[in-house]
Amino acid sequence: MNSKNAVLTALLLFFITLEVLVALDYGSKQKDMREKRVSVYTVILEFQNQIGYVGLIHNFKNAILRPEDSNYRYDAFENYRKATILLDKIEEQGQLILGHLKMEAARDMLTAYKDRLSLLPELTEKNMTVREVDQHLRYNDEPSRVEIKSVFESISLALESEMSDILHHSLKIGFIVLIALLFTLVAIIRFFFQDQQKALIRSNALNIKMEGHKADMLRSQAILLSMMQDVEKEKRQGTILNKQLMNKNREMEQFIYTVSHDLKSPLVTIGAFSQKLKLELVDALTEKQRHRLDRIMQNVNNMEMLLTDLLDLSRIVRQAITTAKIDVKTVVEQQCIALEEAIQESSAEIDFTEILHTVNANERLLSQGLLNLLSNAIRYREPSHPLVIKVFTTQTATSTLIHVKDNGIGIDPKYQALIFTIFEKLSTTKGTGVGLTIVKTIMEKHHGKVLIDSTLGEGCCFTLEFPNIIKD
Structure with missing residues (x-):
């Protein structure tokens, strides 16, 4: 591409x-x-x-x-x-x-x-x-x-x-925005139709040329053999061009499908070609060119992460959920395995008690919410001291609460109302600004809520509050 x-x-x-x-x-x-x-x-x-x-x-x-x-x-x-x-x-x-x-x-x-x-x-x-x-x-x-x-x-x-x-x-x-979107779609379609039109013009030119050869055969029997060879040659070229035209048509259909149903595919292609160029030209690239390729791949990765998070958020909002009694300890252990590499790189310690309460929740959504909170704790850690993340639960008469507490950089109270808003990021650290919005949406699907208790420089404690009886 x-x-x-x-x-x-x-x-x-x-x-x-x-x-x-x-x-x-x-x-x-x-x-x-x-x-x-x-x-x-x-x-x-x-x-x-x-x-x-x-x-x-x-x-x-x-x-x-x-x-x-x-x-x-x-x-x-x-x-x-x-x-x-x-x-x-x-x-x-x-x-x-x-x-x-x-x-x-x-x-x-x-x-x-x-x-x-x-x-x-x-x-x-x-x-x-x-x-x-x-x-x-x-x-x-x-x-x-x-x-x-x-x-x-x-x-x-x-x-x-x-x-x-x-x-x-x-x-x-x-x-x-709609006008700009339509202009962009017109430009995309026009781009592909131009290639198709050029192929058709070439095909028409070859057909005209073939008709001319036929007329020459009628006028001169002497050069019949030579003309037949030319015709065969032109036929082969016409076949190649027709195949190219068919390939162009399939490519256009595939592209339209990609635009409609798989917007992530162009990003994957950009990232793959950028990586391939970087490897092939490793000795020829200047520092400035290498930096530009790195920036391209970094932005591709960021957009892929953003698309994934947006699709996850959209799917969570649309889907109906079923709930059951979920063992929180088992879910935490599974997410620790999923984050094993990040935990080892950050030398983080995940501390959770032997006995954790069960909650009425959807297991897949609960896993995703805890994964986002643990990932954030690792991403926004304080480099000056070892990272410790504590996971524990409490219960009231009406709800069960899961607490994820860390000793990271913390969040200033004046920004705490913003962090659950989509695309809001308080740091340039890698991330899409959608993770906590997903956590908030997951809790809303459970008729619960997510709370934060944090002081700048002293870490954060996120609390997921699940009602003991799920509303219909």
């Missing part, structure tokens, strides 16, 4: 990945916006309940009608307290959406009802009638209701506008 083919394939892969990332980013932002909307609406509805005719106003009216029952007045004060907390939350969330929000009318209403509740015992002791007390304590709460409705509508419009902006932005970027 030539360099032009390799460049076009790399571009195709890049744009496909970028299109997927745009879709994932939009889905994530859409989910965050829905959660924000539900949160705000829930708080506003709860606030209306606390001050409505089943809350503060209801209990206030009953406290006036039934002054001998102190429960209504107590419940009204409790409604006031909860409504005040909810009002603070509405203003706080509203400021994040609208930029500023002060609900003065609502606060005035709450203050007014609180003051009137405080006056109620005094008025009752004066032997005032219920009507007189009601007239004395009456308060117009219509402005606050208008204000709550206005705030609700303003927040709804702001959230809808923000969602529309996100959709417009994602569609714009997705369209641009």
Whole structure:
């Protein structure tokens, strides 16, 4: 596969990945916006309940009608307290959406009802009638209701506008990436059809030439033998060209299949040819040329690792899993065997207790998750002291936890929320930035979660929390 083919394939892969990332980013932002909307609406509805005719106003009216029952007045004060907390939350969330929000009318209403509740015992002791007390304590709460409705509508419009902006932005970027992807596909197809067209032109030229030879045979019997030899020669050439044309067609079909179903194949080819060139030209290469070949092979390996991790991640997300009681110790021992070479090279010590709890899990996914965590611990070790990795389990009433603790370089707390995001890497050490995303996805498939406890320079402790009863 030539360099032009390799460049076009790399571009195709890049744009496909970028299109997927745009879709994932939009889905994530859409989910965050829905959660924000539900949160705000829930708080506003709860606030209306606390001050409505089943809350503060209801209990206030009953406290006036039934002054001998102190429960209504107590419940009204409790409604006031909860409504005040909810009002603070509405203003706080509203400021994040609208930029500023002060609900003065609502606060005035709450203050007014609180003051009137405080006056109620005094008025009752004066032997005032219920009507007189009601007239004395009456308060117009219509402005606050208008204000709550206005705030609700303003927040709804702001959230809808923000969602529309996100959709417009994602569609714009997705369209641009799609156009670039289509141009790349057109370039690839055009590249192969050009070769095919050249072969067809050569074949047509030979056919024309053969027709000319036939005419010459009719005109001159004397040169018949010579012309027949020429015709045979041209026929052989035509056969060779037809075979080449068929090979080109098969090559084009194979390439299209490769682009559609096996994007890793071009990378393998690039890596193999680069290695072969390096071996064949070992004495002729300059230091700069050797460095460039090394960079090519390094990037090919990185892209192969990335494709493998992305395919693993995609397969994990799509597949349904079955679970069973899994012996954690057996799984750890198997992964230690798989990492035997890396463990020996790093002089790492894997320490796990004789007795480890069993977990309800899918054995293959659990193995992959532990393999990723152990590999990360080896990759991000601290060279100044021997690496020790401890694997142990704990249990609670509802879950079983597997802990993988190391004494490596550790992770600054301000970056710990980022490391489970796809392609996030805090170091230039070899890796794709997908490993911890795979671990997080595996735990989500088990309805569990992955936790991290780390201090920079003091190592990490990753915890896989499996529920004891798997949800359907």
